[in-house]
Amino acid sequence: xxxxxxxxxxxxxxxxxxxxxxxxxxxxxxxxxxxxxxxxxxxxxxxxxxxxxxxxxxxxxxxxxxxxxxxxxxxxxxxxxxxxxxxxxxxxxxxxxxxxxxxxxxxxxxxxxxxxxxxxxxxxxxxxxxxxxxxxxxxxxxxxxxxxxxxxxxxxxxxxxxxxxxxxxxxxxxxxxxxxxxxxxxxxxxxxxxxxxxxxxxxxxxxxxxxxxxxxxxxxxxxxxxxxxxxxxxxxxxxxxxxxxxxxxxxxxxxxxxxxxxxxxxxxxxxxxxxxxxxxxxxxxxxxxxxxxxxxxxxxxxxxxxxxxxxxxxxxxxxxxxxxxxxxxxxxxxxxxxxxxxxxxxxxxxxxxxxxxxxxxxxxxxxxxxxxxxxxxxxxxxxxxxxxxxxxxxxxxxxxxxxxxxxxxxxxxxxxxxxxxxxxxxxxx
Numbered sequence: 001x002x003x004x005x006x007x008x009x010x011x012x013x014x015x016x017x018x019x020x021x022x023x024x025x026x027x028x029x030x031x032x033x034x035x036x037x038x039x040x041x042x043x044x045x046x047x048x049x050x051x052x053x054x055x056x057x058x059x060x061x062x063x064x065x066x067x068x069x070x071x072x073x074x075x076x077x078x079x080x081x082x083x084x085x086x087x088x089x090x091x092x093x094x095x096x097x098x099x100x101x102x103x104x105x106x107x108x109x110x111x112x113x114x115x116x117x118x119x120x121x122x123x124x125x126x127x128x129x130x131x132x133x134x135x136x137x138x139x140x141x142x143x144x145x146x147x148x149x150x151x152x153x154x155x156x157x158x159x160x161x162x163x164x165x166x167x168x169x170x171x172x173x174x175x176x177x178x179x180x181x182x183x184x185x186x187x188x189x190x191x192x193x194x195x196x197x198x199x200x201x202x203x204x205x206x207x208x209x210x211x212x213x214x215x216x217x218x219x220x221x222x223x224x225x226x227x228x229x230x231x232x233x234x235x236x237x238x239x240x241x242x243x244x245x246x247x248x249x250x251x252x253x254x255x256x257x258x259x260x261x262x263x264x265x266x267x268x269x270x271x272x273x274x275x276x277x278x279x280x281x282x283x284x285x286x287x288x289x290x291x292x293x294x295x296x297x298x299x300x301x302x303x304x305x306x307x308x309x310x311x312x313x314x315x316x317x318x319x320x321x322x323x324x325x326x327x328x329x330x331x332x333x334x335x336x337x338x339x340x341x342x343x344x345x346x347x348x349x350x351x352x353x354x355x356x357x358x359x360x361x362x363x364x365x366x367x368x369x370x371x372x373x374x375x376x377x378x379x380x381x382x383x384x385x386x387x388x389x390x391x392x393x394x395x396x397x398x399x400x401x402x403x404x405x406x407x408x409x410x411x412x413x414x415x416x417x418x419x420x421x422x423x424x425x426x427x428x429x
Contacts, residue, residue, distance in 0.1 A: 014087055014088075014089050014119065015122075017087050018087060018119060018122050018123055021060055021085045021087070021123060022123070023058060023123055023124045023125075024058045024059065024060040024085075024120070024123040024124070024125045025054075025057040025058045025059065025125065025126055025127070025151065026054065026057055026058070026059045026060075026125060026126070026127050026128070026129065026143075026147050026151070027059075027060050027061075027062050027116065027119075027120040027123065027125040027127070027128040027129070028042070028043075028046040028059060028060070028061045028062070028128075028129050028131065028143060029062050029064070029113065029116035029117075029120065029128050029129065029130040029131070030042055030043070030061060030062070030063045030064070030076070030116075030131060030133050031064050031065075031066070031091075031106045031108075031109050031112030031113060031116070031130070031132075031133065032063060032064070032065045032066070032068060032072045032073070032076070032106060032112075032133045033065065033066035033067070033068055033072070033093060033106040033107055033108070034068045034069060034070045034072060035068070035070075035072050035106070035133040035134060035246075036068070036070040036071055036072045036075045037246060038133060038134055038135065038136055038246050039063075039072055039075070039076050039133045040075070040076070040079050041135065041136055041137075041138050042131045042133060042135065042138050043061060043076060043079065043080055043084075044079075045138045045139050045140045045142060045143055046059060046061055046084060046140075046143060047080075047083050047084055048139070048140035049140040049143040049144055049147075050084075051140070052140050052141075052144055053144045053148060054143070054144055054147065054148075057151075059084060059085075060084065060085040060086070060087065060123060060125070061076075061080070061084050061085070061086045061087070062086075062087045062088075062089070062116045062119045062120060063076055063086065063087070063088045063089070064088075064089050064090070064091045064111075064112035064113070064115040064116050065088065065089070065090055065091070066090070066091055066092070066093040066106060066107060066108050066112065067090060067093060072133075073088050076088075087119055089115050089116075089119060090115075091108060091111045091112045091114075091115045092108065092111060093107050093108040093111075106132075106133065106134075113130055113206075114206065114207065116128065116130065117198070117203040117206060117207055118207060120203060121200065121203055121204065121207065124200075125200065125203075126150065126151055126199070126200055127147045127150035127151050127197055127198070127199060127200075128197065128198045128203055129142075129143050129146045129147050129195075129196075129197045130195070130196050130197070130198065131143075131195050132194045132195055132245070134245045134246050135195070135243060135244070135245055135246075136244045136245065136246055137241070137242050137243055137244045138195075139241070141240070141241070142160075142195065142240050142241075145158075145238040145239070145240060145288060145289040146158045146160070146195065146196065146197035146238060146240075147197050148288070149197070149236050149238070149286070149288045150197050150198070150199045154234070154236060154286060154288075155199070155233075155234040155235055155236040155286060156198070156199040156201055156202040156228065156233040156234045156235070157196065157197065157198060157199070157202055157224065157225065157228045157233055157234070157235045157236075158196065158197040158235075158236050158237065158238055158288065159188060159190060159191065159193045159196055159225055159235065159236075159237045159238075160190055160193040160194075160195050160196070160237065160238060160239075160240045160243075161189050161190045161193070161237055161238070161239050161240065161292050162190065162193070162239075162240055162241065162242065162243040163239075163240075163241050163242040163243070163293055163294075163295065164294060164295065165294075165295050166294055166295065166391060166394070166396060166399040167301065167384075167387075167388055167391075170384050170387065171257065171258065171261055171380075172189075172190060172191075172192060173189070173403050174351075174380075174383060174384065174387060174403075174406065175261075175262075175355060175380070176191060176192055176261060176265060177189050177190070177191060177403070177407065178352070178403075178406050178407040178409075178410035178411075179265065179355055179359075179410060180225070180226065180265070181282050181407050181410065181411070182282070182352075182407070182410040182411045182413075182414045183269060183276040183279065183414070184226060184229045184230070184272075184275070184276055184279060185229075185276075185279040185280070185281065185282045185283060186229055186235060186282060186283060186284075186285050187282050187283065187284045187285060187407070188225060188235070188237055188285060189237070189292070189403070190237065191225045191226070192225070192261075195240065195243075196224060198224075199233075201233070202228060202233050205231065205233070206224075226268040226272065227268070230272045230275045234286075235285050236285055236286040236287065236288055237285060237286075237287060237288070238287070238288040238289040239289050239290050239291065239292050239293070254377060254380075254381075255374045255377050258373060258374070258376060258377060258380060259370060259373040259374055262358075262362070262373045262376070263369070263373065266359055266362040266363070269359060269363075270362075270363055273421070277418055277421070277422075281411060282407075282411060292400075293396060294396035294397070294399050294400050295396055300392070301388050301392070303341070303344070303385040303388055303389055304341060306381040306382070306384060306385035306388075307341055307344055307381075307382065307385045309377070309378050309381045309382075310336075310337065310346075310378045310379065310381050310382030310385065311337050312378065313375075313377070313378025313379065313381075313382075314333060314334060314337045314378070317375050317378065318330070320367070320371070320375050321333075321375065323361070323366045323367060324357050324358055324360075324361040324366060324372070324375075325354065325357050326357070329350065329353055329354065329357065332347070332350050333350070333354075333379075336350070336382065344385060344386055344389060345386045345389070345390065346382050346383045346385070346386035346387075348405065348406050348409035349409050349412070349413060351379075351383045351406075351409075352406075352409050352410045352412075352413040353413055353416060354376075354379055355410075356413060356414075356416060356417035356420070357420070358372065358373070358376055359417070360417070360420050360421060360424065363421070364424060387402075390402070
């Protein structure tokens with residue numbers, strides 16, 4: 001972590017750089033931490049964007065580095081060679097906790113983005129495109145598609161959709177997206193995307209002292225969408241194409257990933273209960289750019305280990321599940337367990353109620369939250385095995401229609417969730 005004196009000197013130098021630059025239309029924000037091998041992809045995309053739809057705009061790169069030991073910051077300055085104005089600041093990387101994960105890109109992304117926003121507003125930037133420096137597939141189109149709706153004044157936040165295989169990102173598609181849509185009333189397929197664009201008004205909101213002083217608000221992490229929705233900002237989404245990220249370290253296991261995702265998601269749920277209890281149904285949000293695509297799945301996926309894990313959970317975890325799930329839900333799960341592998345199906349309405357029940361269990365702290373969230377793994381594997389078995393021969397458009405039906409079920413079961421939330425004693429398992 002940089003020492004206080006080092007930060008102060010760096011901020012003084014930055015102030016001079018910003019004063020010399022003057023103003024910017026668009027800021028390309030790059031949080032980095034040991035990203036020497038990939039940071040040039042985003043920087044080159046920024047240079048190329050000025051030859052496209054952003055021609056004539058003033059684009060400045062702001063790099064917030066967490067003290068990289070591989071020369072990331074120096075490499076970025078050298079490779080740009082003055083082709084674009086560059087401002088570089090440091091931010092402190094704090095010890096990793098449950099809310100800081102590979103899902104959010106670089107460690108300390110929140111602090112990095114706040115530092116970028118601060119400099120962007122000094123430059124009077126109208127839009128800030130925040131990109132993950134680990135991405136290898138970023139292009140000029142990404143920057144244009146994210147920035148332009150903000151520059152046009154159409155929205156305050158642009159979130160991405162990526163080109164995926166049908167069964168990629170099932171945690172998002174089968175859990176995060178329908179749950180977020182049902183609670184907050186906006187149809188976003190990728191509410192937790194890491195490559196985003198922010199308006200000046202939204203940056204100012206995140207820089208307010210109350211927002212900064214109340215961690216872990218998603219002041220600039222991939223979950224900014226929920227805070228923006230709750231506070232009345234306009235949101236749109238755009239298609240960016242394939243997203244490939246440089247592998248770093250050991251990939252988190254499924255249990256750890258689900259725990260991280262659900263901790264953040266349920267935390268946002270708790271913070272905004274007064275808002276989402278008033279929301280009924282859902283509305284589309286503005287779409288910018290080319291149509292969204294899903295690629296059909298080519299490779300076969302062995303569902304048997306997933307189904308076996310679900311069945312094992314029905315035996316080993318039933319005592320724990322009884323603390324969360326009503327008897328009727330447990331009965332449905334046991335009926336599901338007894339299905340033959342070839343016809344195994346996990347009903348959408350059952351899956352929606354299971355997620356809502358676990359969300360309530362998280363809220364009521366019926367047990368340690370880490371144990372609670374890890375107990376959902378066999379249930380998730382059962383749902384995923386069912387979805388894969390149903391859609392393994394389907395075209396991409398059919399898969400998207402299937403996700404839409406799942407989301408409708410989450411909306412339909414929301415009244416059940418609100419009733420349990422308001423009167424939990426009447427629904428105790």
